[in-house]
Amino acid sequence: MIHQLVRKAFIFISLFFFFLFICCAPKEKWQTSTLIYFDTVCEVKLHCFPSEFNSYQKEVRRVFSEIEIHFSPGARDFSSPIVLSLYHKALNIYYDSNGCFDITIGSLSRIWGFLNKSFRIPSKEEIEVVLNFIGMDKIKEEEGVLILEPSIELDWGGIAKGLGIDLAHQSLKSMGIKRGFINAGGDLFCWGKNPENDTWKIGINHPRENSYIGILAISGVAAATTGDYQRFFKIDGIRYHHIFNPQTGYPAKGKQSVTVIGPKTLICDALSTALFVSENPEKILKKYPNYGAIIVDSEGKVFMFGREYLFRFI
Amino acid sequence: MDRRHFFKTALFAPLLSPFFVSFKSTKKASHLYLITDSPQRYISLILQELQRHGLIDGHNFTLLNSFSFFEDLKRTLHQEGWKHVQPPFHTNICFSLSRLYQKADPSFTLVKSGKILDIRSKELASLWLQMNRNNNPSSFLTIVSFKEAKTSVRSGKHVSVYKDGRKVDTIFLKKKTLRSYTTERGKVSVRVEDGKAWVSESSCSHKICCLSPPVFIAGERIICAPNHFLLEIEGSAFIDTSIG
Numbered sequence: 001m002i003h004q005l006v007r008k009a010f011i012f013i014s015l016f017f018f019f020l021f022i023c024c025a026p027k028e029k030w031q032t033s034t035l036i037y038f039d040t041v042c043e044v045k046l047h048c049f050p051s052e053f054n055s056y057q058k059e060v061r062r063v064f065s066e067i068e069i070h071f072s073p074g075a076r077d078f079s080s081p082i083v084l085s086l087y088h089k090a091l092n093i094y095y096d097s098n099g100c101f102d103i104t105i106g107s108l109s110r111i112w113g114f115l116n117k118s119f120r121i122p123s124k125e126e127i128e129v130v131l132n133f134i135g136m137d138k139i140k141e142e143e144g145v146l147i148l149e150p151s152i153e154l155d156w157g158g159i160a161k162g163l164g165i166d167l168a169h170q171s172l173k174s175m176g177i178k179r180g181f182i183n184a185g186g187d188l189f190c191w192g193k194n195p196e197n198d199t200w201k202i203g204i205n206h207p208r209e210n211s212y213i214g215i216l217a218i219s220g221v222a223a224a225t226t227g228d229y230q231r232f233f234k235i236d237g238i239r240y241h242h243i244f245n246p247q248t249g250y251p252a253k254g255k256q257s258v259t260v261i262g263p264k265t266l267i268c269d270a271l272s273t274a275l276f277v278s279e280n281p282e283k284i285l286k287k288y289p290n291y292g293a294i295i296v297d298s299e300g301k302v303f304m305f306g307r308e309y310l311f312r313f314i
Numbered sequence: 315m316d317r318r319h320f321f322k323t324a325l326f327a328p329l330l331s332p333f334f335v336s337f338k339s340t341k342k343a344s345h346l347y348l349i350t351d352s353p354q355r356y357i358s359l360i361l362q363e364l365q366r367h368g369l370i371d372g373h374n375f376t377l378l379n380s381f382s383f384f385e386d387l388k389r390t391l392h393q394e395g396w397k398h399v400q401p402p403f404h405t406n407i408c409f410s411l412s413r414l415y416q417k418a419d420p421s422f423t424l425v426k427s428g429k430i431l432d433i434r435s436k437e438l439a440s441l442w443l444q445m446n447r448n449n450n451p452s453s454f455l456t457i458v459s460f461k462e463a464k465t466s467v468r469s470g471k472h473v474s475v476y477k478d479g480r481k482v483d484t485i486f487l488k489k490k491t492l493r494s495y496t497t498e499r500g501k502v503s504v505r506v507e508d509g510k511a512w513v514s515e516s517s518c519s520h521k522i523c524c525l526s527p528p529v530f531i532a533g534e535r536i537i538c539a540p541n542h543f544l545l546e547i548e549g550s551a552f553i554d555t556s557i558g
Contacts, residue, residue, distance in 0.1 A: 034537045034544075036539045045555070183557065186558055187557070188555065188557050194554050202554065203553040204558050207558070212556065223557055257558060304378075313376065
């Protein structure tokens with residue numbers, strides 16, 4: 001009789017502690033942080049144990065800082081492996097886009113005043129001079145070092161952020177993060193399921209209105225937008241934006257925004273610029289079968305090309 | 315098209331999923347699945363008939379993708395008095411076209427609240443026969459969704475103010491207000507007017523918060539990272555984040 005009571009009490013106490021352990025065990029939660037890198041707001045949302053979030057945040061900071069060191073305007077690192085690797089990727093996209101994506105447009109950004117925010121319209125002569133220093137074919141690579149003429153100024157802005165997000169995502173994934181997103185001012189990678197256990201719902205900002213053109217329902221892919229509304233100035237009612245046509249030296253015409261969706265943020269980032277500049281974006285996109293684009297033309301019409309991802313208009 | 319044939323065809327259509335996603339929560343949404351290489355030839359008659367049965371309201375339509383022969387479709391609908399509108403305006407009908415992975419017999423099917431309806435009424439019977447008389451298998455599926463293309467965008471009623479991750483204030487969006495908040499790192503002013511909230515002044519160096527457009531949709535936020543300051547429209551968000 002006593003044995004039975006002791007046994008019951010033992011089972012009861014064991015169950016009590018078991019449930020106590022289950023209830024009190026730390027649970028994974030959604031954690032969000034906002035960082036300032038690449039001159040923009042970066043949002044990181046991860047599903048993880050709260051106690052570990054700091055270490056993930058640190059890792060994202062480490063990756064983004066490294067990218068800033070190597071690829072900020074004026075950086076003169078032409079030999080480190082990360083720079084050479086990104087240079088080769090940029091060169092591929094340069095050739096695939098027939099020069100519409102070009103990292104040598106730094107001097108154009110400078111003469112139009114986008115580097116120090118002293119905006120101005122340069123003279124034709126000035127632009128013609130600067131065009132002589134534009135073109136990735138003018139960069140030579142010798143024994144693992146990029147050789148640039150002194151007048152060539154690199155602008156990694158159209159690709160480096162994408163690389164940063166890809167590296168941060170790979171790092172977080174290897175650390176065990178199964179769900180989350182990194183959104184660095186318009187370039188994004190999301191993976192796993194969202195807090196509603198569904199695909200991530202990503203709003204694409206309307207280029208002219210305070211609303212969205214639509215919502216992407218994606219997971220495990222990246223998306224990047226290039227728009228004429230992100231950095232621009234107006235003189236006499238004419239908008240001059242920061243996405244230059246490397247062939248003319250003037251801001252590219254014909255589109256308000258281009259969003260590219262696909263497996264790599266780096267490619268989405270660079271392609272969104274290339275498609276914005278190109279007069280035949282469909283042709284470029286055909287070389288990237290895993291990528292799709294949503295283009296808003298200068299009249300506000302929306303076109304979709306390439307691989308179809310779930311998208312709904314608002 | 316019988317039920318089996320419909321589902322077999324649906325499985326081979328790569329673009330169906332956006333529509334299942336977009337209207338999954340609205341049981342009253344209807345979809346017309348039209349298999350033909352020239353939808354412009356048949357669509358007017360079908361739409362007229364559906365209108366007669368009260369299945370369609372309004373005269374606005376949107377084309378969700380840009381196949382070349384959609385221009386012909388647009389022209390046909392214009393001639394019939396339909397008005398093409400671009401997002402983000404509300405439309406009554408959304409057209410989308412997808413290429414079938416394998417050819418199928420020309421046909422049309424209406425799915426309403428998840429159920430397949432027989433729309434081969436007397437008026438449409440001749441059209442059905444005409445489509446099938448050609449008997450040339452078609453490569454394209456046109457999906458017509460009859461529902462306002464409006465999403466669940468919800469304007470919020472309140473904006474919450476957070477300092478260092480702690481909620482310190484809630485402001486009713488309909489009340490014209492200007493409030494200033496002192497954080498450990500600086501000062502931020504918030505203005506509320508016409509149902510929208512924005513940061514009107516901030517002591518931070520970037521001023522990204524001041525340049526952010528006003529927020530008014532549930533879940534939208536303005537962040538001032540240097541001041542550890544956050545504005546958020548209350549209510550469940552319909553998006554997780556935004557780009558662009």
